[in-house]
Every structure is written in C-alpha cells, then in structure tokens.
Amino acid sequence: MKHQLKMASLASCIALGMGTASVARADDPKLDVVTDPSFVPFEMMDQETGEMVGFDMDIISEVAERAGFEYNLETMDFNGIIPAIQTGNVDIAIAGVTITEERAEIVDFSDPYYDSGLRILVSADDDSVEEVEDLKGKKIGTKVGSTSYDYLEEHLGDEADITPYPGSSDMYMALLGGSVDAVFYDAPNVGYFSQTRGEGRVKVVGPLYEGQQYGIVLVKGSEWVEPVNEALAEMKEDGTYDDIHAKWFGSASDE
Structure with a gap:
C-alpha cells in the first residue's frame, strides 16, 4: 500500500x-x-x-x-x-x-x-542462516545467467545444491514451497518480494554482497x-x- x-x-x-x-x-x-x-x-x-x-x-x-x-x-x-x-x-x-x-x-x-548488490532470502522462521557460508549443504535458488549464480558457483561450488531458475518468481515460489532453503539474488528484487508477496513469510538476512552497478x-x-x-x-x-x-x-x- x-x-x-x-x-x-x-x-x-x-x-x-x-x-x-x-x-x-x-x-x-x-x-x-x-x-x-x-x-x-x-x-x-x-x-x-x-x-x-x-x-x-x-x-x-x-x-x-x-x-x-x-x-x-x-x-x-x-x-x-x-x-x-x-x-x-x-x-x-x-x-x-x-x-x-x-x-x-x-x-x-x-x-x-543504479547501484545494487546481492542478498540472501530465507523463510521467516529460519534462524540458521546469517551469511553465505551458512548456505553450505543447503538448497539455494537463484536465476539463470545472473551474477548471483556466478557468485554462488565461485564461493560454494559443490558445497551447496544450487538451482538456477528461469524467472525470479519461480525461485521465490520454490522458497515458499520448501523446494529450496534460500534464495540468493539482486538486493532490490529480493527486498521488494520480502515486502510484498513474501511479507511475513520470508526475511532478508546477511550483508550486501558484491556491490554492483546496473x-x-x-x-x-x-x-x-x-x-x-x-x-x-x-x-x-x-x-x-x-x-x-x-x-x-x-x-x-x-x-
């Protein structure tokens, strides 16, 4: 509103x-x-x-x-x-x-x-994740062809189950449905979802990763x-x- x-x-x-x-x-x-x-x-x-x-x-x-x-x-x-x-x-x-x-x-x-970066999104009741390192061993949703996918591959590689989705709505629905434990993606998009469709159901955690510019x-x-x-x-x-x-x-x- x-x-x-x-x-x-x-x-x-x-x-x-x-x-x-x-x-x-x-x-x-x-x-x-x-x-x-x-x-x-x-x-x-x-x-x-x-x-x-x-x-x-x-x-x-x-x-x-x-x-x-x-x-x-x-x-x-x-x-x-x-x-x-x-x-x-x-x-x-x-x-x-x-x-x-x-x-x-x-x-x-x-x-x-536009100045941006990458953020982590998890379920509202998940207190196990505070930074990217905490995503090891978890299922993570991100977007095909994105810098967030590249970041995850570089920093976690085989230590996490990384799933790239074709659309941002797909990865958010996967988080809400329990198919993934977290979403890692562009900060403004993650923040917008957490305040709209995901309000009360998800939360943004951790710092801003990789200061980026569009x-x-x-x-x-x-x-x-x-x-x-x-x-x-x-x-x-x-x-x-x-x-x-x-x-x-x-x-x-x-x-």
Missing part, C-alpha cells in the same frame, strides 16, 4: 519532469529494446493494462525521448538478453543488467544508472552509447532520475 501511494502521489511530478524532455520527432529512428518481464519492481507486467511498467521502463522511456529515438519493447528470459544484444537481434536492453568485465567484452554498457546494454560499437549517457546525465542533473527513483523505491533516506 505504501508503495502504491508513493506511485500515485508522485505520478504527476514524474509527468511534469518528463515534460521538459525533448519530444521525439516523426523521423526519429525506431530501435528494438528488450527487457526481462519478471524483475520487479524494475520491470513487470501491469495485469490491468497488459503493459510493462517499472523503474527501468520509466528510465528507458525518458532516455529515449532525450536521446532522440522511438522503440519497440520486447520481453525475453534474462538468460537470452546478452546473446540477443551480442548478435544484434535487438539494439538495447534494460533489465537490471549488472556491468561486468566479461559482459563488456561482447556488448557496450551505458554509464551506471547499466543499459547496447550492441558493441553502437552509435547510441553517447546519446544514452548524455540523457542519463541530464536526468540526474535536473532531478528527473530522483523523481523516478522515489516513485518506485522511495527517497534515498527511506531505503
């Missing part, structure tokens, strides 16, 4: 802020943008309208207006996003994608637009890297980014 009130109360503010952006022209190019439909609250399907909404959706809409392009939005499983950009099947991706050296070898990233993904050598970066910089300078952040996460002091 608190989240919904924030969205409603700040909607007009966001609209006013976006009104200052450059308006897309009829001759603006139309790019193919892809996202992962299950990474709430960054991107998710509005069940009433059938449209994708979320923090990333507001960011890319504003970036497109300022950078001077229109776009077709597509969705796919997270695991297919980097390959789709690498092969040029789509032009841009925004899906809470962590900037890594390995990924940067095959795709281009914008400047960072970037907008573009085809290697894309001409749109600079315009996208300029748009992001303008948004942060004029307060539009802060308005969008407050709409979905609250102000920095509320986090």
Whole structure:
C-alpha cells in the first residue's frame, strides 16, 4: 500500500519532469529494446493494462525521448538478453543488467544508472542462516545467467545444491514451497518480494554482497552509447532520475 501511494502521489511530478524532455520527432529512428518481464519492481507486467511498467521502463522511456529515438519493447528470459544484444537481434536492453568485465567484452554498457548488490532470502522462521557460508549443504535458488549464480558457483561450488531458475518468481515460489532453503539474488528484487508477496513469510538476512552497478546494454560499437549517457546525465542533473527513483523505491533516506 505504501508503495502504491508513493506511485500515485508522485505520478504527476514524474509527468511534469518528463515534460521538459525533448519530444521525439516523426523521423526519429525506431530501435528494438528488450527487457526481462519478471524483475520487479524494475520491470513487470501491469495485469490491468497488459503493459510493462517499472523503474527501468520509466528510465528507458525518458532516455529515449532525450536521446532522440522511438522503440519497440520486447520481453525475453534474462538468460537470452546478452546473446540477443551480442548478435544484434535487438539494439538495447534494460533489465537490471549488472556491468561486468566479461559482459563488456561482447556488448557496450551505458554509464551506471543504479547501484545494487546481492542478498540472501530465507523463510521467516529460519534462524540458521546469517551469511553465505551458512548456505553450505543447503538448497539455494537463484536465476539463470545472473551474477548471483556466478557468485554462488565461485564461493560454494559443490558445497551447496544450487538451482538456477528461469524467472525470479519461480525461485521465490520454490522458497515458499520448501523446494529450496534460500534464495540468493539482486538486493532490490529480493527486498521488494520480502515486502510484498513474501511479507511475513520470508526475511532478508546477511550483508550486501558484491556491490554492483546496473547499466543499459547496447550492441558493441553502437552509435547510441553517447546519446544514452548524455540523457542519463541530464536526468540526474535536473532531478528527473530522483523523481523516478522515489516513485518506485522511495527517497534515498527511506531505503
């Protein structure tokens, strides 16, 4: 409810802020943008309208207006996003994608637009886990193709039963159903689930692991890297980014 009130109360503010952006022209190019439909609250399907909404959706809409392009939005499983950009099947991706050296070898990233990390989620009555080391011998759910999966493989390897799921909702349902003992994934997504569908049933434990930054993904050598970066910089300078952040996460002091 608190989240919904924030969205409603700040909607007009966001609209006013976006009104200052450059308006897309009829001759603006139309790019193919892809996202992962299950990474709430960054991107998710509005069940009433059938449209994708979320923090990333507001960011890319504003970036497109300022950078001077229109776009077709597509969705796919997270695991297919980097390959789709690498092969040029789509032009841009925004899906809470962590900037890594390995990924940067095959795709281009914008400047960072969100600071994140990894967190542990367990059942509300589970007091046996306080850090990653406590996950040894347990069943852990995470997401296919994610940095959280890579982290678990590197730090626990064969010492835990690691199950990568295609969607974040799948791993959360596995935790609620008892198929896994814990979930290890991106902090904002884990936190959002714990305060919404998982409220009273799960809890976030332990420190923030691997400070990470999300970037907008573009085809290697894309001409749109600079315009996208300029748009992001303008948004942060004029307060539009802060308005969008407050709409979905609250102000920095509320986090």
